Amino acid sequence: DAVYGVVGIVIKKDPLAMFENSILLSILGECALALENEKNAWEKQEAAVLAKNEQLRSQLLRAISHDLRTPLTSISGNASNLLSNGPSFDEATRQSLYQDIYDDAMWLINLVENLLSVTRLEEGRLNLNMSAELVDEVIKEALNHVDRKCTEHILTERCEDELLLAKMDAKLIVQVVINLVNNAIKYTEPGSHISVEAKQEGKWAVISVADDGPGVPDENKEKLFEMFYSGANRIVDSRRSLGLGLSLCKSIVNAHGGTISIHDNDPHGAVFTFTLPVEEVQLTG
Structure with missing residues (x-):
C-alpha cells in the first residue's frame, strides 16, 4: 500500500x-x-x-x-x-x-x-584545552574547592612523584577530582578516611580516590556512571543529588582517552580510579 x-x-x-x-x-x-x-x-x-x-x-x-x-x-x-x-x-x-x-x-x-x-x-x-600539567598541583587545587564537610573527615593526599606530568584539560580534571571527593564525603560517615593518591603506571598517570565507608554493592557498580543514577546508600541528612557527578567524570576522562572504574577497598569502602596519558618531559640543552 x-x-x-x-x-x-x-x-x-x-x-x-x-x-x-x-x-x-x-x-x-x-x-x-x-x-x-x-x-x-x-x-x-x-x-x-x-x-x-x-x-x-x-x-x-x-x-x-x-x-x-x-x-x-x-x-x-x-x-x-x-x-x-x-x-x-x-x-x-x-x-x-x-x-x-x-x-x-x-x-x-x-x-x-x-x-x-x-x-x-x-x-x-x-x-578540551590540553596541556602538560603537574598531577600533584591539579589534585591540590581540587582539594581547595571540595565540600567544606571534608573537615568532618580525615582527608589525605599523596603523589608518588611530585613531578608527574599528564596531558589534560586542568580545569576539567579538577572538576573530576572534586566530584569524586565530594562523592566520598557524601556517602561516608563523619570521621571516615578519604585518600587521594596518584602514581605512574607505564604510559598512564593513575589517580585514585579511596574511602573506608560502607562501599558499593556489586549490582550497583555498573550503574554508578549512568546519568541521573543515585545510589541507595545514603547517609541521613545527606542532600540528594542529580546523579550527574560520576556520569560527568566518566565523560571527561573518556574525552581524555583514559578510563574510570570502581572497586572495593580493603577491608571496606570504595576506590574510584581514573587514568590520564602521561606527558614526557622534553629536556633541551
Whole structure:
C-alpha cells in the first residue's frame, strides 16, 4: 500500500513471458518487503531514541525541581531571617546563617557547572584545552574547592612523584577530582578516611580516590556512571543529588582517552580510579 521505489525494466520488441513476469514481480515484492522492514526498523529505533530522550528530560525536570527547591528554600529562609531579625542575633548565629547561605549557593553553582559540562560533552561542544600539567598541583587545587564537610573527615593526599606530568584539560580534571571527593564525603560517615593518591603506571598517570565507608554493592557498580543514577546508600541528612557527578567524570576522562572504574577497598569502602596519558618531559640543552 506504499511506494518504496521505482524500477525501470528495458524490454525490447517482445514483452516479458508470463513466467518471467511472475519472477520479476516476486523479486520486486521481496525488495519492497525488505525496504518496508528497514523502514519499520528505522522508525522503531527513532521512536526508542525519542522515548529515551523524553525519559531523560522527565528525569532531569523531576531531579532539578527536587534538588533546587531544598537549597533555594534554605537560602531564602536564612536571608529572610537575617533581614527581619539580624540585629537581634548574636554574632555566632549570624555567621552560621551566612555560612549556610554560602554553602547552599556554592552547591547550586557546582550543580549548574556539572549540568552545563554534561550537556556540552554530550553534544560534542566541549573543547578540551590540553596541556602538560603537574598531577600533584591539579589534585591540590581540587582539594581547595571540595565540600567544606571534608573537615568532618580525615582527608589525605599523596603523589608518588611530585613531578608527574599528564596531558589534560586542568580545569576539567579538577572538576573530576572534586566530584569524586565530594562523592566520598557524601556517602561516608563523619570521621571516615578519604585518600587521594596518584602514581605512574607505564604510559598512564593513575589517580585514585579511596574511602573506608560502607562501599558499593556489586549490582550497583555498573550503574554508578549512568546519568541521573543515585545510589541507595545514603547517609541521613545527606542532600540528594542529580546523579550527574560520576556520569560527568566518566565523560571527561573518556574525552581524555583514559578510563574510570570502581572497586572495593580493603577491608571496606570504595576506590574510584581514573587514568590520564602521561606527558614526557622534553629536556633541551
